[in-house]
Amino acid sequence: MCAFKQLLETHSIHQTWIAKKMNFSPATINKIVKYGDYPKKNADAIKQQMIDLLVGEGLNETEILTAMDAVQLNSDRDQTLEIECTAAPTDEEQLMLLRKQTLTPAAKKQFMLFKNIFTDGIKSANELFQNSDINYVRESMWQAAKGNTSFIAVIGQSGSGKTTLREELHDRVSRDREPVVIIEPYVLATEDNDIKGKTLKSVHIAEAILAALAPSTKAMRSPEARFRQIHNLLKESSRAGHHHLLIIEEAHSLPIPTLKHLKRFLELKNGFTPLLSIILIGQDELKIKLAENNQEVREVVQRCEIVTLEPFTQSSLVDYLQHRCKSFDRKLSEFIDESGIDAICAKLTRNVGRNNQHESLLYPLAVGNLLTGALNVAAELGESVITGDLVKEV
Template sequence: MAHTHKSLMVKTLKKHGINQLDMVADMRAHGSHISRTALLDLIRYGLWPKRINPESIRESFTRLLGEDNQEEIEKMLKAAPKGVNSTAAYQVLPLLAKYELKQADLRRAMEETGIKLSPSAISQLLLHGKWPITINAELIKAAVEKFMSEHVSTNELMTMWDETKTKKGNAPTTIKTVQPTLIFEQPEREMLYQKTMNHFKLTRHPFENEVHGIDDLFMSQSQRRVRESMVQASLNGSILAVTGECGAGKTELRKSFYDYANQHHPELLIIEAMVIDKKRLTAAMIFDALAEELQITSMPNGLENRARKVERTLKQSAKAGNKHVLVIEEAHDLSNAAIKHLKRICELSDGFNRLVSVILVGQPELEAKLSLSNFDIREFSYRCNIMTMQPLGASVTDYIAHKLKRCNVDITNVITPDAIEAIKTRLQGVVQYGITKSNGSKDMTYPLMVNTLLVKAMNEAASAFEPKITAELIGMIK
């Protein structure tokens, strides 16, 4: 056995022109001080050093041979000890060893979620607690947890990031995750004065979001894409979360979705859970909402009995050609327990066909709630697609023109092109990432922000007897 191991490792290193001194130097450069004697015993006789973590040796082979030679590396390390010594920074590494999982498998799984780290970076994280500064730590954790959740127990998953102690008893070095901070001076809201309406010859307030029909709605290309995603999720039995900042137009988008579905997909039955305080939403309330839409006149006692009756009726409705979607607004207020109940609703099926789709609409906190690091609801999160409503951006001009056209007023009679550009500039926030990354910007041209700024600008123009809103006037607004 030792002879086979010796010949394989010696031949592989010789094939790639690597000698023991190269490996000793590489390992020492990366914090693993192995002696030449210990390395020779490993290469020639397959004797693994007790004081060196096998993962450090794997990491060195990967650096020296290259990631394209993973198959050869795995063959050489087939006889590596399964245990991991106490130098691991977190419990992740011992769990990998316990379930005979490889870091290469973990790395490939992470890449599938969009997190690309080199074998060296992963080992530095798991062995020494050194977090990459270019990728948010929470995203890395979520990718690792998604892979590990398929193999380890719930308790192990919840404690996998617990820090271990080194032989010297020191806590491993970690880099604290810096949460981005948005710096944005939101314009204060004020009413549109009567003299302002007279000044611009308006018969009604153009920037009140009173929607009386589909013609009143402004839909940007981005909003149309989100609406189409809502339609497709509803028809295909999927779960979709739509998030957006306050004032991004979520309510109007929902109304547009309802109108579009009624016109183009009459087979789609839209179900709403009519509970104002979503924190109080329970499984019973969800089943009651389904029963009302399905016109079930009497519901049995007990949640299990209710679920069975609703499922039977849903199957009958589906066989009649209907589709069902449950829509929940203010979903960022949902409790973990309510979201767990939604997972059960989503699992109702007739053969391969899902009986109920789910669309959640909420503020950005909803996306954080659905993070894979929220262990309680991770099974729901894995199945949930998330779309974020974008600001108006380049559509600001079209948005303003649409709003004024509803009042039979031409945009060119109210605001100059340079003023519109000034609005876009004014509604830009600064994102601070701390010392690890230079500041960025965030576009805040959401409908509510644009409306508020325009009302203030129109009042200022009327007070100054200016015929139009100009860039200079926008610059004066606090």
């Protein structure tokens, strides 16, 4: 804890009280106390005003100045280290993701949140937020499950909700009692080459199909016999009225040969009836692998529809947060005001490059982490709701 903050706590003086007396926002006072960061205009006068205020509360002026100087010294040293260790930021610098945030006990108590409604996973289909963009991806996955489309790639940034939609697809198949057999090869420790991890090969996909359709059946030893075996099993299952859906998570880690082999799985048919649909789920690297100019996977590119999970807009962000609050019988206004929403959008969105290319991280996970951090700051300063100034402090 910094010397100045410790001095205030020793004398039971709250930063919110100082803010009200000096007519500044709590965030501004917090910057002064923690980092010695005074407003550029009239910094010396503000510093003297704070000293006079604290002296009036019985603090020793020498003690106050010593604590202020210690904060300033630490802040200057940190800035020097930062300049030495990092290059100066440029207009091309990427938006930074916030590290995982957890609610502090103070925040849980102040906002009556014993479950983090902004970051915890959903427990039922009713908690799933839906808008036009999400519904498009959701319906594309559903049509693949029913066999109306054959091959799609769902692409989105980390924390955009890809896994949630996969889980909801499982739940929907079960709820609607659709005759769909979902096949999911395990992708633990998979990488796109055998140096970094283990690659997922066609033979592993065949083993996953066999395990889903006939778990007690022993796999044939030779690759030719094994693939003939799974083709026959798919035919028998199709005649029984089932459709088969292959879902591969972390598909950006698939090696190029396996991507090419997926076309051959698509070609497994019983007469004119396709036996298998495929959904690949991955991050932006998958989109690069499936680029039109990548000649190695041209046969796949021509058959695979790319479906992208888009970031929130400001209006859809408000709808999303209101939905999350409503799912737990709370109101968004209990946690954040309009200026706080604006600040979240500003912090997680920017235009970069000469063409002002739009870059946004307004995805559920990033928004939830930022909100959690802001709730912690609000509780620390004794603020009842998150404001724009508090979001900037995270």
